[in-house]
Amino acid sequence: MAMAKVTFNDDLCKGCGLCVNACPKKILELDKERLNNKGYHPAACTDLEQCIGCAFCATTCPDLVITVER
Amino acid sequence: MAVVFEATKGLTGKPFHYCPGCTHGIIHRLIAEVMCEMGILEDTVSVASVGCSYNSYEYFACDAVQAAHGRAPAVATGIKRNLKDKVVFTYQGDGDLASIGAAEIIHAAARGEKITAFFVNNAVYGMTSGQMAPTTLLGQVTTTSPFGRDASYQGYPINVSEMIAPLTGAAYVERVCLTDYKNIMAAKKAIKQAFLAQQANLGFTMVEFLSTCPTNWGKEPLEAMDWLKEKMIPQYPLGVFKGEDIDFKKVEADVKAAKEGASA
């Protein structure tokens, strides 16, 4: 069972990429396959198993997209 | 699993209109989180300024007053002098605080007004689309310095924290940035310390946030963060410029005791 979980409120995301850069496990990326209702590629976690729940992503996100559980 | 990070109740939840990667969003959230953690949301009045954050009162869940361009410290003075037991803060950009509002910020600090000024310094005028600011760096291209800021034409950038700190009325002045987790948490701590110093009536407090403006710098958000680290920090060093000796643990305890004494 994963140690932690991140949830993304897709429609708040502006695709700025700050969280992708902040993640120490490098498991976030902007999903080029999808567009949210603002027209951005929203950030998403590619490998939830690796998430350590550090919340670096949520802390650097300017738009309160991410909720972190641990 | 328990939630370790979620949206703070100090914000109304209205989605921010700020540009992708704009640090206003982070700063708003930090201030809102601190208000909630300190239990002062119901006892705070914010003063919005003119700039990209003109409508910060739609985001902060506390009472708010909109101020004319540059005048937020004067408006905050009028509020705080009447509401001595409330926390009052201004939220201003570099045009608002350091250009048109230069007199107001200096005199609020000199008078030791018990208010906190949050100064968002992104070296450019955001809302009005990218003109030179008092904090624009030499060589920086803006819509009113299209050949790069030239000292002989346009003078030199102003280091606001260094200018305000020597005023006796200023109790706590710190400059922070938001480039990574460590710095963001240091910024959050600075916000809390500023509010504590206000609650303890130590004097005027200010936190200067080095911020990015990806849109008007013409850079992607991550590129903008890099530019901030490379170019802005050498001009605007991080650190505490006033109040380095304040024992904030003691201040916090004293404020708590005074509150409990008052309600006893």
Add this chain to the structure above:
Amino acid sequence: MAQKKVLMKGNEVIAEAAIRAGCRNYFGYPITPQTEVMHYMAKKMVEIGGNFVQAESEVAAINMVYGAAAAGFRVMTSSSSPGISLKQEGISYIAGAELPAVVVNIVRAGPGLGGIQPSQGDYFQACKGGGHGDYRNLVIAPASVQELYELTVEAFNLADKYRMMAMILGDGTLGQMMEPVAFRDEEPIVEPEKPWAACGRGGRAEHNTVTSIYIQPDDLERKNLELVEKYKIIERDEVRYEAIGLEDAEIVIVAFSTCSRICRNVIRQAAEKGIKVGMIRPITLWPFPKQIIRETAALPNVKAFLDIELSAGQMVEDVQIAVKGQKPVHFFGRMGGNLPMQKEILDKIIAIHENPEKEALD
């Protein structure tokens, strides 16, 4: 019951009246000829535990006024013409945010740096805007030190009642003159609840915002229409003026404040020459006493109007609108700080009596 009278200077009476009206905030900046208001406040306001700040500029002062008003407190500032010019942005914000505040203008001669002697040349600035946007200010023109007291107290009540700025438009003569004032034992203070104030949520369901910004045109238009409705009510209910001898007047003087005082003597002198002169003395300049002027213009005995001002002629435009072409309107003014001599006014009256149409305004 005989009231005890105190001899006091106009400027100081304004300050005393504000304090009696429950005002505990004064923010100002020195400028001649109103500085005594600030000096009085510097002492008295501090003595009673109120807030006194000598601000860094008139601009800062009006914004401190805005802040205190936004937090729900009675507040005043005072200045003189050039300083009032500086305050115009703040005044527009006060109008847009619908905040109660009292602003005192002890008018001096202009334009520009001008002089320090009295003038009425800020009528346009006070009554026709001054600041940007569609708004009105309550403008009150006391004509004696006693009126400075009573009308300043009233200004606070009106400002609170209608959530707007009330301006006391004085001039250097009034501000400097000393007259006996009878103070009431108790002031008629009417201070409403202010549930809109930004003073800390304190458990309220929604947070209060005091603002004048409405980005969506429909929202801003709606706001402007609300203001228009408010001003209509004020024009209906709050006009104040003094009328003297209108029933049989041949010539009607329209003058306010200092000019009206000079004209009282001229009216007597004209009567001695067999010329019946009446006077309409506006006490509120906005709302302007349009109706009484219009009704008076319709009287068969009235042959002409004479507007006297310490200016090149500002209020006279409103007199012309009110008279609506029914009778000729004449103007006489002095500027630069000079006051009209009684003889000058009397000569003008005699000329009008001989030929009401000659040299009337267009």
